Amino acid sequence: MKTQVGIIGGGPAGLLLSQILHVNGIDSVILERQTRAYVLGRIRAGVLEQGLTDTLRRVDVGDRLDREGQVHGGVNLAFGGRMVRIDLEGLTGGKTVTVYGQTEVTRDLYEARDAMGGVIIDEAEDVTPHDLTTDTPALSYRKDGEAHRIECDFVAACDGFHGVGRQSFPSGSLKTYEKVYPFGWLGILSRTKPANHELIYGNHERGFVLCSMRAERLSRYYVQVAADEDVDAWSDERFWDELCRRLPEDVAAGIEQGPSIEKSLTPLRSFVAEPLNYGRLFLAGDAGHIVPPTGAKGLNLAASDVHYLSEGLISYYGSGDESGLRAYSERALRRIWKAERFSWWMTMLMHKLADDDGFGGKVQRAELDYLTGSQAAMTALAENYVGLPYYPRSRDFLNQASSSTNRSAFQLRAALRPSFSRIELNSSISGDDSRLARAMASSSIDRSMTWRTPIISYEALMSFLLYSTVAAGSLAIVAA
Ligand code: RFL
Ligand code: PHB
Numbered sequence: 504m505k506t507q508v509g510i511i512g513g514g515p516a517g518l519l520l521s522q523i524l525h526v527n528g529i530d531s532v533i534l535e536r537q538t539r540a541y542v543l544g545r546i547r548a549g550v551l552e553q554g555l556t557d558t559l560r561r562v563d564v565g566d567r568l569d570r571e572g573q574v575h576g577g578v579n580l581a582f583g584g585r586m587v588r589i590d591l592e593g594l595t596g597g598k599t600v601t602v603y604g605q606t607e608v609t610r611d612l613y614e615a616r617d618a619m620g621g622v623i624i625d626e627a628e629d630v631t632p633h634d635l636t637t638d639t640p641a642l643s644y645r646k647d648g649e650a651h652r653i654e655c656d657f658v659a660a661c662d663g664f665h666g667v668g669r670q671s672f673p674s675g676s677l678k679t680y681e682k683v684y685p686f687g688w689l690g691i692l693s694r695t696k697p698a699n700h701e702l703i704y705g706n707h708e709r710g711f712v713l714c715s716m717r718a719e720r721l722s723r724y725y726v727q728v729a730a731d732e733d734v735d736a737w738s739d740e741r742f743w744d745e746l747c748r749r750l751p752e753d754v755a756a757g758i759e760q761g762p763s764i765e766k767s768l769t770p771l772r773s774f775v776a777e778p779l780n781y782g783r784l785f786l787a788g789d790a791g792h793i794v795p796p797t798g799a800k801g802l803n804l805a806a807s808d809v810h811y812l813s814e815g816l817i818s819y820y821g822s823g824d825e826s827g828l829r830a831y832s833e834r835a836l837r838r839i840w841k842a843e844r845f846s847w848w849m850t851m852l853m854h855k856l857a858d859d860d861g862f863g864g865k866v867q868r869a870e871l872d873y874l875t876g877s878q879a880a881m882t883a884l885a886e887n888y889v890g891l892p893y894y895p896r897s898r899d900f901l902n903q904a905s906s907s908t909n910r911s912a913f914q915l916r917a918a919l920r921p922s923f924s925r926i927e928l929n930s931s932i933s934g935d936d937s938r939l940a941r942a943m944a945s946s947s948i949d950r951s952m953t954w955r956t957p958i959i960s961y962e963a964l965m966s967f968l969l970y971s972t973v974a975a976g977s978l979a980i981v982a983a
Contacts, residue, residue: 504532504651504652504653504654505653505654505655506530506531506532506622506653506654506655507524507529507530507531507655507656507657507820508520508521508524508529508530508531508532508655508656508657508658508659508816509531509532509534509632509640509641509642509653509655509657509658509659510531510532510533510534510658510659510661511533511534511630511632511642511658511659511660511661511662511666511667511668512533512534512535512536512660512661512662512663512666512668512788512790513533513534513535513537513539513542513613513623513625514535514542514609514661514662514663514788514789514805515605515608515609515612515788515802515805515806516661516787516788516789516790516805516806516808516809517533517535517659517661517662517788518533518609518612518613518616518623519558519559519562519612519805519806519809520659520661520787520809520812520813521533521616521621521623522562522563522564522612522615522616522619522621523558523562523809523810523813524813524816524817525562525616525619525621526561526562526563527813527817527820528820529816529817529820531621531622531659532622532623532624532653532655533616533621533622533623533624534624534627534630534642534644534653535623535624535625535626535627536625536626536627536628536630536662537625537626538625538626539613539623539625542609542625543606543609543610543613544606545605545606546604546605546606546690546692546723546765546767547604547605547606547801547802548604548605548796548799548801548802548803549602549603549604549605549715549716549717549723549799550575550600550601550602550702550715550799550803551568551572551600551601551602551603551608551802551803552600552803552806552889552890553598553599553600553601553889553890554803554806554807554810554890554892554893555608555802555803555806555890556568556572556601556603558806558809558810559608559611562615563615564608564611564612564615567607567611568601568603568607568608568611571603571607571718572601572602572603573601573602573603573716574599574600574601575591575599575600575601575602575701575702576590576591576592576593576599576701577589577590577591577592577701578591578600578701578702578704578888579699579701579702579703579704580703580704580705580706580853580871580874580875581703581704581705581706581707581712581750581751581754582705582706582707582868582871583868583871584751584752585751586703586751586754587875588701589875589881589884589885589888590881590885591885591888591889594878594881594882594885594886595882595885595886595889598885598889598890599889600799600888600889600890602702602715602716602717604717605802608802624644624646626646626647627644627645627646628644628645628646629643629644629645630642630643630644630662630667631643631644631667631671632658632660632667632668632671632784635658635671635781635782635783635784636781636782636783637782637783638656638783639654639655639656640655640656640657640658640782640783640784641653641654641655642655642658656783657783657784657785657816657828658783658784658785659785659787659812660784660785660786660787660790661787661788661790661805661809662790663788663789663790664774664789664790664793666790668784668786668790669776669786669790669791671781671784672776672781672784673781676781677776677777677778677781678776678777679774679775679776679777680773680774680775680777681772681773681774681775682772682773682774682847683730683770683771683772684730684770684771684772684773684795684850684854685729685730685857686710686711686727686728686729686730686771686854686855686857687727687728687729687730687731687732687768687769687770687771688711688713688725688726688727688728688768688769688771688796689725689726689727689728689732689734689737689742689766689767689768690723690724690725690765690766690767690768690769691723691724691739691742691763691765691766692717692721692722692723692763692764692765692766693721693722693724693739693760693761693762693763693764694720694721694722694761694762694764695720695721695722695759695760695761696719696720696722696759697714697715697716697719697721697722698714698722698724698750698754698757698758699714699754699757702714702715702716703750703754704797704849704853705749705750705751705853706852706853706854706867706868706871707748707749707750707855708855708864709745709748709749709855710726710727710728710749710854710855711725711726711727711749711797711853711854711855712724712725712726712727712746712749712750713725714746714750714754714758722759724742724746725769726742726745726746726749727854727855728768730770730771732768734766734767734768737766739760739762739763739766742763742766743758743760746758769796771795771796771797771850772793772795773793773794773795773843773846773847774792774793775791775792775836775839775840775843776791776792777832777836778832778833778836779791779808779831779832779835779836780828780831780832785812785828785831785832786808787805787808787809787812787835788804788805788808788809789801789805791808791835791839792804792839792843794842794843794846794847795846795847795849795850796846797846797849797850797853797854798842798845798846798848798849798850798887798888799888800842800845800846803842803890804838804839804842807835807838807839807893808835808839810893811827811831811834811835811893812828812831812835814827815827815828815829815830815831816828838891838893841887841891842887842891845887845888851867852867852870852871852874853867
């Protein structure tokens with residue numbers, strides 16, 4: 504068999520990549536080791552950033568998400584017997600998160616791939632990448648005892664933390680960074696009314712708790728336990744009792760208890776592999792990095808990786824431009840490390856730390872007090888929780904700017920600010936001349952500059968001007 508992009512792994516990263524490539528006219532084949540029922544039985548992430556929900560909508564996978572996903576404008580921190588709401592929406596200029604299970608995202612993506620004739624080969628055994636440093640890499644695998652081979656142009660390893668992709672890097676070509684925490688999360692799913700209409704992250708001297716949800720009558724709860732905890736030692740009764748002991752009294756009093764329909768232990772780990780590519784093999788999602796779930800970033804990072812990788816592939820197939828693929832690892836890693844930092848910070852802030860002689864707990868309490876009393880600190884949390892912006896490339900930046908006339912200059916700036924170090928603009932700008940002149944006067948733009956074809960709005964121009972250093976005599980948008 505032949506395809507353009509061979510994808511290992513039919514989890515959210517692999518499925519989303521395949522779907523994005525498909526709507527851009529690029530062929531792919533997914534090789535998944537498990538059965539579809541197994542993949543759809545895994546209970547994982549619940550909180551989606553706007554970058555992911557926007558991407559899903561753009562590739563025709565947003566209908567059920569829009570009907571059933573719950574948009575949350577806030578999140579709560581419980582500690583010291585009280586609960587403080589962080590106003591995500593207010594602090595970030597209108598950004599929110601959507602509560603919609605990873606299981607549902609995966610189901611929607613499978614349905615979309617099926618409807619569009621996507622090729623997903625499940626129960627593919629012994630998947631092995633070959634010839635990665637040539638222009639004609641391949642994937643071999645076995646299915647029902649028979650050997651097969653897929654010739655492709657590129658291999659995307661979206662095969663999770665234990666996949667074969669990262670193991671295919673020659674020794675010495677990958678540097679890894681890792682932190683394993685001495686605790687895990689024991690999670691249950693139950694058909695009960697959620698504790699609150701928004702998530703509650705709780706810090707308590709007995710350990711961390713999280714009250715989350717999937718639907719109006721489907722709750723997801725986690726309690727911090729030892730990393731090697733025996734799940735069977737936790738009856739439902741013990742779980743509910745421990746959960747309630749760690750929550751403020753008024754919250755605990757409102758918890759509806761019921762039988763668990765799933766119970767599992769999740770170890771906590773921070774991990775990053777660098778770089779994310781070797782020859783024509785690219786790692787995306789958990790294959791390249793892991794975050795502890797405290798910041799709700801794992802699935803969302805998988806989505807931003809896929810965004811950058813698909814951009815690189817779309818440019819390559821559209822115009823032969825390889826620069827996006829060459830820049831993939833670096834672009835993705837910039838965002839990954841920020842999410843690693845945030846997830847590590849949230850973890851250290853909210854969990855009971857081992858060997859704490861009391862000092863660590865006091866410092867945590869002081870930080871929680873400071874955080875919930877400071878607009879600046881809450882804004883930093885909110886910005887990270889809703890998801891940092893993806894970094895657009897120059898052409899997309901222009902497209903985005905030109906299609907963004909209805910967005911406020913504030914939102915545009917927030918979305919685009921970190922992406923460009925400098926601007927060179929060869930096209931021209933429309934807008935109210937006097938405001939333009941004022942903007943130019945207050946910026947470092949050379950007044951002799953001329954604008955030709957009108958392509959972007961005044962607001963977009965303002966965001967360029969306010970966040971750019973202009974090279975003498977010309978303007979260019981240069982990706983940082
Ligand atoms: P996945 O989901 O692990 O999918 C990889 C797929 O590859 C297959 N595979 C192979 N296929 C062929 N050949 C091989 N050799 C293969 N080896 C593996 C696997 O069977 C699988 O189908 O990785 P992907 O696509 O990168 O997605 C990553 C996310 O699943 C993960 O980051 C999130 O679930 C993390 N996470 C959360 N992320 C969020 O963004 N928000 C959250 O609220 C959130 N909560 C969580 C989480 C993860 C959790 N657990 C259980 C780890 C809560 C929990 C409890
Ligand atoms: C979940 O609902 O499973 C969930 C929510 C938020 C997190 C982690 C997991 O930070």
